[in-house]
Amino acid sequence: MELIEELKLKVIEALNLEDMKPEDIDPDAPLFGDEGLGLDSIDVLELIVLMERNYGIRISDSKTGKEIFASLRTMADFVSKNRTK
Amino acid sequence: MIEGCFKILHSVSLSPGLALLDGRKLFSSPGSANFLSDLYHHLRAEYPKFFKMDVLCKTGFLAAEILLEAEKAERFVMRNDRAVLLCNASSSITTDRKFIEGIANIDDFYPQPSLFVYTLPNIVTGEIAIRNKFSGETSLYVIEKRDDGILSSLIERAFTDDETLSAVAGWVDASSDSEYEAELFLINKHL
Numbered sequence: 001m002e003l004i005e006e007l008k009l010k011v012i013e014a015l016n017l018e019d020m021k022p023e024d025i026d027p028d029a030p031l032f033g034d035e036g037l038g039l040d041s042i043d044v045l046e047l048i049v050l051m052e053r054n055y056g057i058r059i060s061d062s063k064t065g066k067e068i069f070a071s072l073r074t075m076a077d078f079v080s081k082n083r084t085k
Numbered sequence: 086m087i088e089g090c091f092k093i094l095h096s097v098s099l100s101p102g103l104a105l106l107d108g109r110k111l112f113s114s115p116g117s118a119n120f121l122s123d124l125y126h127h128l129r130a131e132y133p134k135f136f137k138m139d140v141l142c143k144t145g146f147l148a149a150e151i152l153l154e155a156e157k158a159e160r161f162v163m164r165n166d167r168a169v170l171l172c173n174a175s176s177s178i179t180t181d182r183k184f185i186e187g188i189a190n191i192d193d194f195y196p197q198p199s200l201f202v203y204t205l206p207n208i209v210t211g212e213i214a215i216r217n218k219f220s221g222e223t224s225l226y227v228i229e230k231r232d233d234g235i236l237s238s239l240i241e242r243a244f245t246d247d248e249t250l251s252a253v254a255g256w257v258d259a260s261s262d263s264e265y266e267a268e269l270f271l272i273n274k275h276l
Contacts, residue, residue: 015199018122018136038133045198053195 003076011072014050015043027072036071044069051075056084087254089237091244092273095155096255097148099124099267106151121147121265128154132216139180139203141259142212145171148267149213149253156271161218168222168243169210170254171269172236176227177206179259209257221249231256244274 008022017037029036032044039047047069051057057079059065068078087093098105102115104124114123121143125135130150138146149169153160180203188196202208210223222243228235236254243249255269 016136017133019133042137042198042202049195049197 003080004072007072007076007079010050010054011037011047014046015039025072027076030071031069031075047075051079054085055079055082057082087233087237087240087270089241090275091240091252092275094271094273095152096271097151097155097267097269099144099148099151099265099269101263101265104147104151106155111151118263134212137199138212139177139200139259140262140265141173141175141177141179141206141257142203142209144259144265144267145209145257145269146212146216148255148257148269149217152253152269152271153217161216163218163220165220166248166250167217167219168249168252168254169213169219169224170222170236170239170243170252171210171225171257172228172231172239173206173225173256173258174228174230175258175260177204177208179261180204213253219253222246231258240272250274250276 004027005022008025011017011025012020012022025037031037032039044065048059048065051059059068068074095107102113102117102120103110104112112124112127114120117123121140124147128147128150135143135146180200184197184200184204187200188194206227207223207225210225214220214223224239226235226239236256240252240254243252250273252272253269254272255267257267257269259265
C-alpha cells in the first residue's frame with residue numbers, strides 16, 4: 001500500500017475521524033487551521049504518538065514538527081526518509 | 086425532580102436507545118450499538134469534534150444540543166450569563182479504564198493524549214460551553230448518587246451571583262460505553 005494511503009487510514013483511526021473516508025483527505029491540504037482537516041493541539045500530540053508507535057520516529061522539536069505535519073504528503077515524505085520500522 | 090427559585094424551560098432525558106424532550110419521544114433507536122452517533126446524525130449537529138469525544142461528553146453534548154435547539158433562540162452567540170452545572174457519580178471512569186489499559190504494557194507504552202484529555206470528567210461542561218460560546222460558570226460535581234436536592238441547591242447558589250441568569254444543568258453519567266444517561270434542564274433565574 002502506498003505510504004500516503006496507509007497514513008490516511010492511520011490518521012482517521014488515531015483521530016476518530018469517523019465520518020471521513022481516505023478519499024476525502026487531500027494529501028496536499030493543510031492538516032491544521034481552518035482549512036483541510038482542521039486538527040487541533042491534542043491531535044498533533046496524537047500524530048506524534050502515531051509516528052513513534054508505527055514508524056519508530058521521535059519528534060521533539062516543535063519547529064520540525066510544524067514542517068512534518070504541514071500536510072499528509074509532508075508526513076509521508078518524512079516517514080519514508082526517517083522510519084526505523 | 087429539581088425545584089427551587091428558578092423556572093425550568095425545557096428538559097431532556099437521554100438513555101441508550103431513547104431521547105425525550107419535555108417528556109415526549111424525540112428520537113429512538115432501540116438496540117442500536119451506535120445510538121449516540123445515530124442521534125448525532127439525526128440532530129444534524131455538524132460538529133466533527135463530536136467523534137473525538139468520550140461517551141460521557143457525547144451524552145452531555147447531545148442532551149445539551151436537544152435542549153438548546155428547543156429554546157428556539159439564536160445559537161452560538163457569546164453570553165456570560167449562562168452557567169453549565171452538571172452532576173454525576175461515575176466521574177470519567179470509562180475513559181480512565183481505557184487509558185490505564187493503554188499504559189499497562191511497559192513494552193508497548195504509548196499514553197494516548199486524546200484519551201488522557203477525557204480522564205478529566207469536567208471536560209463535558211467545557212465541551213458544552215465551547216460549542217455554545219457560554220463563558221459563565223462551568224462546574225461538574227461528582228457525587229455518590231443522583232440527588233436532585235443537591236442539584237437544586239447548586240443551581241440556586243449559582244443564581245446568587247450578579248451575572249448568572251440562566252443555566253444548563255442536570256445529571257450526566259456514563260459507567261461504560263453502553264451504560265449512559267443524562268437528564269438536563271434549561272433553567273432561568275426567577276427575577
